[in-house]
Amino acid sequence: MNTLPPPDLHPTLVELARRPVPRYTSYPTAPQFSAEVTPARHAAWLDEVGQAGQAISLYLHVPFCRALCHYCGCATQAVRRDAPVRTYVEGLHQEIALLAARLGRVEVAHLHWGGGTPNILPPDCFAGLMEDLAQRFRLRPDMEHAIELDPRHLTAEGARHLAAHGVTRASLGVQTLDPLVQEAIGRVQPLAVVRAAFDHLRDAGIAAINADLMYGLPRQTLDAVEATATALAALEPSRLAIFGYAHVPWMRPHQGLMPQAALPDAAERLRQAAMARAVIEDAGYREIGIDHFARADDPLALAQASGHLRRNFQGYTDDDATTLIGIGATAISRTPRGFAQNTADTPAWRRAVAAGQLPVVRGKAFDGDDRLRAEVIESLLCTFDADLAAIAGRHGATAACFADDLVRLDPLVAAGWVARTEARVTIRSHRHELARLVAAAFDAYLGQQGRHAAAV
Template identity: 55%
Template sequence: MIPLRLSELVRRSAPRYTSYPTAPQFGPAVGPQDYDGWLRGLKGESASASLYLHVPFCRSICHYCACTTKATRRDEPIIAYADRLRREIALVADRTGPLRVSHIHWGGGTPNLLPPDVFDQLVAELCDRFDVRPDAEHAIELDPRWVTRESARRLKASGVTRASLGVQDFDEGVQRAIGRPQPYSVVQSAISALRSAGVDGLNLDLIYGLPGQTMRSVRLTARLAAFLGPDRISLFGYAHVPWLRANQRLIDDAALPDSAARFDLAETARETLLEAGYVAVGIDHFAKPKDALRRAAQKGTLRRNFQGYTTDRSDVLIGFGPSAVGRLREGYVQNAADAAGWAGAIDAGRFATVKGRALTPEDRLRAEIIEKLMCGFEVDLGATAAAHGFKPAIFADDLEKLGKLAEQEFVRIDGWRVTIAKDAPALARIVASAFDAYLGAAARHSLVV
């Protein structure tokens, strides 16, 4: 048998598994009335909730971006959007009552384009409508180019405890190729402003697989990111999907690294971050040894959701804004991705849910198995199946799919226990996909590395 190389295995594509079933399996069978009923079922209960608020605006669209966002130079559309966001918050709260909230996350787009007084009003609305716990984590994604000392101070005053800054790459040539000019000094100033304001929880996002990247440039970017000393660093592979995102057509396909080069770039960045004292968490996060994310991984309480790896143990995730996804006990819901469709529904006083997925008992079982593999790289199929009222034999065919990986010791199968080799965390998505009952019917997915 010819030995399989890890660099060859990770050329495969697989879902990122920020949910199960994955988003391509969401459909119109779940709509506004279902969401309304699922929310009403939370009223008077003690379930903890996590809130996600999407802000779909940027000053300009970066070439690599695959987010649901649009460019605007004016604040008026953003202010009008915030007004509708308040109304959506009210719609949810009218059904659920004062849910206990343990996490708030602002994503985009560029959430820090919200004028400070408008952001304050939205936070006040959340606190008035829900029971936001005093120790709640309040996180926001920031474009460093729009962070000032005053805006940082206002974020802290509004209760923000964690900020994630989009860095991507510090190389000027790469920045030009992806349409995002952002000198190192800008990121350094943003971090200084946030720390001075008392926002101490900091994360930097890096991307490998971008046009023009080299091993040297990626190593330097990782070193510079580590030198800034954030608690966490995320390292994501660029997903080139120009058939879905027209702006990505501005990137020259010929300038993109091939799959072998992507693997080398990812490994170089990973090794650099480990050498700098960070500890790998999951497949694409790195944290300081005493960080809460690292502790959660050690304790086996690490979770994975649409924001990636998290310490969030909430029972419910509620999404606000276009394209936002929510998870309730009954299943997943997703808002209309187009801003006009979302706005029309909110203006009419109804939810903008256009698709979703009701969970079956087997979905819940497979979701837990996949999450365990993605977070801790091992799972006891027998114990997990029993906890859900199933017999482990349901996974017999799935284990056969892992046969070649097991023969070459990338995966160890001991009875019903599956463990991914310590030196092959990049395989987690492939191993998890063996337990995905819907994978054959799914859409195109990004490369594993």
């Protein structure tokens, strides 16, 4: 084991890796959302989307799991029985009806079920929701239909049911295959369980499979990361995501259940990230942005090659729709006018949709500077490069408006990790893990509000 060289651990790199910065799945980021976006304002935005008549994307949030994994940072809750899930599904139908009343029978290009654990939905609930969506919207025949699944709860029959309702892509949470780490994180899931999930999906005709891995977990070692990445790559998923464990106990107190003293330090996290990347690239995957990898023929790799890779709340995507409508408690929508987030309080969300009101409680209307900076940040995270002059030009400005932001890159430029002129910023290929930090230099709001997990 450990056949691959660890990266050089420059002291500045370790220091920078500890810095708290957002993941930039949106810009402006969630801490900037405020009550300025009301249900009435979002309703007006939705009316405009309906009138524009362009294809949209849908995200349905299912905030339930059978048990909570100790590390989990997702908006979800543990339920033993189906009753709360069924009640929630009634609310989803109500919200779908409210949205359709504004949007009309708009075309849907991408449909994504996230969570939580969407495969907790009883089969009749999933079928009923798909029927409802197909009646109220025009689901494109070639629509990408993706779902996040917990392999521990996926049966052969369950996979066939998903395929019968048009699912084309599945994303499996794996995290680690090391038994000691699995015990520490409260998620026991042997390789045989993961292999069976791959088999069930492939037998059902769902060939596009993603797998999520994590590093930086308690008791995780470099050997454990290497062994997990090697075993998972051998199952030949079409995509792999490698997430650094985000330690945010102020938001997710249950993370305190894990042995904190056994968390790897910043230097070890950097080594683990480099190890996972090396194993996965060695197995023939291409690096997509900061934390995804894909086979060369996967749509994500093709989008990257053609300059069409995008970043949204689900991470990297080839979805180029300008509107993404989030449905369910905590879900976030993006329209050309701004972000709107539903309440995270599930009973309050239920009451709102039952009363015929959009359950939006906060958001951010875009101004010109937000749009300009969002494009720079998305470009850095998708291509590790930002042509500041070209981007500014598209927004009626010049690259000179970034003069103060560029100064913040001084330590990275001095170390040789970032190339910078007045008109362009490029992250050198051996330091792509610094992309979030480079993006943060262009974040006009950073430091104003919000706490974040470490940069790497």
